[in-house]
Amino acid sequence: MTTRQFDVLIVGAGPAGSFAAERLARGGARVALFDGRPEGEPKACGGGVTAKALKAWPHLLNAVGRTVDELEMYSPSGKLLHMNLDEPFAIYSRVVFDSYLRDRARDAGAEVVFEKITARGITKVDTGDIGRGGWKLRSGSGEWSGKMLVGADGANSAIAKKLAGPLPPAEMEVAFGYRAPLRACVEASTVVAFLPGWDGYAWAFPRPDHISFGIATSQITFDHEELEPLLWEFMIRYYEDRLGSAPLNKISGADLERGKAKFGGSIEQYAARIPKLREGTLASRRTGTPEWALLGDAAGFADAVTGEGIYYALRSAELFAAAYADGCPESYESRWRKDFGRDLARASKIRKRFYGDFMGDRFTERMIHLSILHGGIQQTLMDLVAGDLGYVNLKRTLLKRFVLPFAY
DSSP states (O other), X not given: OOEEEEEEEEEOOSHHHHHHHHHHHHTTOOEEEEOOSOTTOOOSSOOEEOHHHHHHOGGGGGSOEEEEEEEEEXXXXXXXEEEEEEEEEEEEOHHHHHHHHHHHHHHXXXXXXXXXXXXXXXXXXXXXXXXXXXXXXXXXXXXXXXXXXXXXXXXXXXXXXXXXXXXXXXXXXXXXXXXXXXXXXXOOOOEEEEOTTSSSEEEEEEOSSEEEEEEEEETTTOOHHHHHHHHHHHHXXXXXXXXXTSOOOOOOHHHHHHHHHHHTTOOEEEEEEXXXXXXXXXXXXXXXXXXXXXOHHHHTOSOXXXXXXXXXXXXXXXXXXXXXXXXXXXXXXXXXXIIIIHHHHHHHHHHHHHTSEETTEXXXXXXXXXXXXXHHHHHHHHHHHHTOSOSTTHHHHHIIIIIGGGGO
């Protein structure tokens, strides 16, 4: 079997892997990008891309998606906050979005290999000569070698488990849901609804040809039997009654079956895990060396409060490609920590409080209620949604917009 030679082997052709492959190839590196996902199978993801990401990389708007300038947000008790966003974000089908980025990588010169690479197919090569080591990847149909191995294969990354160690269930979220028809008779609003009694939220993200419904919550408290009826109630009310002012509650078995019958076979189910690293894990877990690197979800780069990870996937890819181009890939670790590490750590630190109690009620309930009453708090929430405001500066911004005006 002939072994093909490359400089960088990237396993995973989602946003992180494809974006890194494009940047590296444009810089002259010989790159093999491995896409092991079955053709046409999307990643389980809401597909939201923040305004911050769209401003950083305007070419993302060339992918076919839906631009969102209004957002409905519901508190656990059903209070509605309707926001006209200053800066729109975008919602993409992950099949379309990932294909767009993968095609850009290919056009830049990266070789796309449609093969699934497992941990057993990864071998560390050490010839004993300085600068002559590297990696060898094998699948059923080929063999490839390279000096640098990059894991961009998602939250369940085989490479991350092999090189950085597995993550416990407490540091993972579960997202599950359905892709359902986009009906002409339904106002296709973008909705986020916080769940009564649960950490996490439900969402409805309309895309050009369908709607992504889902729920995200902690893996250690995840109970599909309890949460699926909650999601079905959310879906049925979205199509028929809107969400109104009532909290989401588990619907009866008979109502659940009637709701499912209305959809027939027109929906697709999906599920995925999302990293939710603790502050200590973020501080200590290694994500890169001179010989390997982890990007995006494989590195654990996701907002612990919202689960949003596409911006961090793209930014980590960009930072790694810059470190590699500078001849010091090992500097990737310090670059991402300096760039966005503090915000990820802060999100991890405040997650428990965000989904906990505050002033005698759920914090999410208070947040929606105060945002309805106070323009400064609503503006702060919009800035968080846009990605323009990080968690590190959140407290200072709230004090400036809410407390200080009353001091004069």
